[in-house]
Amino acid sequence: MEETKEPKSHIPVRLNILFLIVFLFFAAIILRLAFVQLVEGEQYRHELEKFSIRELPIPAPRGRILDKNGEVLVSNKPVYTVQYVEEQGQDIDEEKVADRLAKILLPDGEKIGTDKELLKKTIELRSTLPIAFNNEETNALKNRVAAKLQAVPKQEAVDSMSDFELVKTALYVGLRVRSPFDDNQRKDVIKKLNANAKGAGTVLTEDNTSDLELLKMAISANMKLVLTLDKEDRDALIKEVKAQIRKLPAPNELSDKSDMDLLRYASLFELDVNLPLTAEQRQFQWHKLSLLQEMRSPQMPSYIPRRVKVNISDEEMFQIEERRTELPGISVVLEPVRQIFKDPDGSAFGTHFLGYINAIRPESLKEYQAQGYNAIDRVGVTGLESSYERYLRGKDGIMDVYVNKNSETIKKEMRPGREPEPGNDLVLAMDWRYQSKVEAILKEEVEAFKKRPTTPKEFKDAHVLVMNPNTGEILAMASYPDYDLNLYYDRKAFNQNYTSLILPNESNRFIYTPYPPASTYKPLSVMIALQEGLTTPNEPINDRGGLNVGNSYKRNWKPGGHGIVNARRALQVSNNTYMYEMAIRLARKGKEGWEQQFSVLDYYNAQFGLGVKTGVDLPGEKTGWENPNLYYGNLADAMIGQYDLFTPMQIGQYVSAIANGGYRIRPHLVKEIRKGTTDPKQKGQTLAQIEPQVLNRVNIDPKYIQVVKEGMRMVTQPGGTVQRFNGLPFTVAAKSGTAQTGRSAENALVVGFAPYENPQVVFVVIAPNSLRDGTSSSDATGPIARRLLEAYNELNPGVLTNGVPIPNPPSSHK
Numbered sequence: 001m002e003e004t005k006e007p008k009s010h011i012p013v014r015l016n017i018l019f020l021i022v023f024l025f026f027a028a029i030i031l032r033l034a035f036v037q038l039v040e041g042e043q044y045r046h047e048l049e050k051f052s053i054r055e056l057p058i059p060a061p062r063g064r065i066l067d068k069n070g071e072v073l074v075s076n077k078p079v080y081t082v083q084y085v086e087e088q089g090q091d092i093d094e095e096k097v098a099d100r101l102a103k104i105l106l107p108d109g110e111k112i113g114t115d116k117e118l119l120k121k122t123i124e125l126r127s128t129l130p131i132a133f134n135n136e137e138t139n140a141l142k143n144r145v146a147a148k149l150q151a152v153p154k155q156e157a158v159d160s161m162s163d164f165e166l167v168k169t170a171l172y173v174g175l176r177v178r179s180p181f182d183d184n185q186r187k188d189v190i191k192k193l194n195a196n197a198k199g200a201g202t203v204l205t206e207d208n209t210s211d212l213e214l215l216k217m218a219i220s221a222n223m224k225l226v227l228t229l230d231k232e233d234r235d236a237l238i239k240e241v242k243a244q245i246r247k248l249p250a251p252n253e254l255s256d257k258s259d260m261d262l263l264r265y266a267s268l269f270e271l272d273v274n275l276p277l278t279a280e281q282r283q284f285q286w287h288k289l290s291l292l293q294e295m296r297s298p299q300m301p302s303y304i305p306r307r308v309k310v311n312i313s314d315e316e317m318f319q320i321e322e323r324r325t326e327l328p329g330i331s332v333v334l335e336p337v338r339q340i341f342k343d344p345d346g347s348a349f350g351t352h353f354l355g356y357i358n359a360i361r362p363e364s365l366k367e368y369q370a371q372g373y374n375a376i377d378r379v380g381v382t383g384l385e386s387s388y389e390r391y392l393r394g395k396d397g398i399m400d401v402y403v404n405k406n407s408e409t410i411k412k413e414m415r416p417g418r419e420p421e422p423g424n425d426l427v428l429a430m431d432w433r434y435q436s437k438v439e440a441i442l443k444e445e446v447e448a449f450k451k452r453p454t455t456p457k458e459f460k461d462a463h464v465l466v467m468n469p470n471t472g473e474i475l476a477m478a479s480y481p482d483y484d485l486n487l488y489y490d491r492k493a494f495n496q497n498y499t500s501l502i503l504p505n506e507s508n509r510f511i512y513t514p515y516p517p518a519s520t521y522k523p524l525s526v527m528i529a530l531q532e533g534l535t536t537p538n539e540p541i542n543d544r545g546g547l548n549v550g551n552s553y554k555r556n557w558k559p560g561g562h563g564i565v566n567a568r569r570a571l572q573v574s575n576n577t578y579m580y581e582m583a584i585r586l587a588r589k590g591k592e593g594w595e596q597q598f599s600v601l602d603y604y605n606a607q608f609g610l611g612v613k614t615g616v617d618l619p620g621e622k623t624g625w626e627n628p629n630l631y632y633g634n635l636a637d638a639m640i641g642q643y644d645l646f647t648p649m650q651i652g653q654y655v656s657a658i659a660n661g662g663y664r665i666r667p668h669l670v671k672e673i674r675k676g677t678t679d680p681k682q683k684g685q686t687l688a689q690i691e692p693q694v695l696n697r698v699n700i701d702p703k704y705i706q707v708v709k710e711g712m713r714m715v716t717q718p719g720g721t722v723q724r725f726n727g728l729p730f731t732v733a734a735k736s737g738t739a740q741t742g743r744s745a746e747n748a749l750v751v752g753f754a755p756y757e758n759p760q761v762v763f764v765v766i767a768p769n770s771l772r773d774g775t776s777s778s779d780a781t782g783p784i785a786r787r788l789l790e791a792y793n794e795l796n797p798g799v800l801t802n803g804v805p806i807p808n809p810p811s812s813h814k
Helices: 011-039 041-050 094-102 115-124 135-150 163-172 183-196 211-220 231-247 251-256 259-268 279-295 314-322 362-369 383-387 432-450 485-489 491-505 518-531 567-572 576-589 594-607 632-639 648-659 702-715 777-795
Strands: 051-058 072-084 306-312 330-340 357-359 378-380 397-404 409-414 425-428 462-467 474-480 541-543 546-549 552-555 563-565 663-665 670-674 686-689 694-697 733-739 746-754 761-771
Touching: 072 314, 094 279, 115 259, 115 279, 135 251, 135 259, 163 211, 163 231, 183 211, 279 306, 306 314, 306 330, 306 491, 314 330, 330 485, 378 383, 432 462, 432 474, 432 761, 432 777, 462 648, 462 777, 485 491, 518 567, 518 576, 518 594, 518 632, 518 648, 518 702, 518 733, 518 746, 541 576, 546 576, 546 632, 552 576, 552 632, 563 567, 567 576, 567 702, 576 594, 576 632, 594 632, 648 663, 648 702, 648 746, 648 761, 702 733, 702 746, 733 777, 746 777, 761 777
Parallel strands: none
Antiparallel strands: 051 397, 072 306, 072 330, 357 378, 397 409, 425 670, 462 474, 462 761, 541 563, 546 552, 663 694, 670 686, 733 746, 746 761
């Protein structure tokens, strides 16, 4: 029988072939890697060393600010900026560069301090002064420094010192120490120092004095302080003090020291010195040091360019370019800075709401860097520039900088897809023409009122706010005096104007400064009385000239009184006695005493936006000032507006809630946010529209709000206290106020809305310190209020006249 042969499998052969192929493949890879590593490795290493790539941020254009019609109010303009950058490997004598640069760039009017301050600044910047004392001067300085050195304790004595003596020694040898005060100690030291210096000048507070200054003043006054340091802090301070003592020379070693060395020790011991410099030399040294300080900014990597001076002249730019070889690290570049719109007559515009930008403060740098900012970036500091920073800020681009091993730049190229993206544009609710007109009216009327012989010399400023009560849109916001925001971008002009013009007028009074509302508060007093059931709209109150409130007799402003008044009539004539009676009734209603009734006032105040933040889109809004006194008579004071203090913005929100029938609406300047464009003429895509935001409906019966509106309408009619709106082609409701300040001059206020039937605008006019006793409030504020309404009607025909444009009659500003 024949055997059957099984067929042979070819799989092992194929697998062997496959294994061979894989083996050869990996062998080739290993050989290639070995070749690259062993043969060509050195070449590749040199190639890697030849170039390195660094990221250079390219600032994006900041978004613009436009008015409602698209007029550009804030934009960017190119200026020449001096920059300094020290590449790795370069050995630049920065002091020499700063010295040469100071001879080219004109001084910006830097503050010229004392010789002691100049020396301190020089040492802080590791700089030198061109000082040469004669032998007599040198010996005198040596003796003064030697006396200080002899008083330095021995190292071995440091361990046994009390905490106070240790801190005192640390300050003596020039060390900075952490604050050793707790809250109670700080207050106690301030109290004692103020008591010792009674009548000697500025009163010390926690806000105007640092702990280090307090400590030095306490030591100078020989005050015995009981300080307690943590063990860790004490051990660390002992170590620092010993190290500092070791660095100091012995008195007999001073003979080998140069004059500059002696000056360094003199500065360490805070000795007063007279430097042998002329006035011109002093000014030059301050100028040089200001440039050197910018060049040595420690907040950024060395490869990031530092701004040394912004907005230099063409002539300065040409001189730098001609001397580039003498100024290593220095370059001149074009960069954008903010340009603020000016009124047609060249005067300032929007001073207190547009805001300005500046370099990031050192104490805020980490916070901004966490958000993606660079140390060289500028950010909004005040106004809309600050509150809308995240929208206005563009997205920086990235440029790749190729640098060789000698730190020389080989080439620069923009990284694909990382071109700078401009910031978004803000569109305001206001018309620039109206804002400009209000600013001009305010200036004219203030200057005219100052010239009256009866005007107090204390009268310096006035403020106007105009809002739409139905939307919260701010239509105008002006203070006088004001100043040009462009000064912030011209260092020399800024320094020249800061003390006289900018500093006195920099604060935004609309949200920072509270004022007594005076009789403008009476509409709310009437609404509280009606809502709380203290009276009825028509209840007659007999005013005989005043009323007994507790143990005091409070007078009406009109001697003899107004006779019979009700709610509406009380507002028309601004009757005080009516308000006193309501205060007494409110006090009686308190079940647990009249003190609790102050909380009733607080409740209604907050309902209308008084004593609380309004939510306006500006940074740093204050809540006003709450009177801490809770005496019986204070209830009566509160009902006539002479108790708590409120900001103009809060008063504007309060009057708006009356005008619109009881809705507290958030005030806002910005109406729309648009995507920024590289073409200024192209309108960007709308990203957000700011809709009216109702914060709350006031807890007042609408019929009582109507009673108050009727009373405010009567104020502007015959027999009322504001006879400034006669002859206008629309109706006006208003309320004036004269606020007692405790000084010789009083504040004047007027608030109101128009038209009465369908309010479209609310106005607030405040003129602090503008009145003498007996002068009518409307004398100072009435002409301003009338003219701002006329201006609005002229620019917006039909809005105030219920849709029927009526020719304006001749203005009467008397």
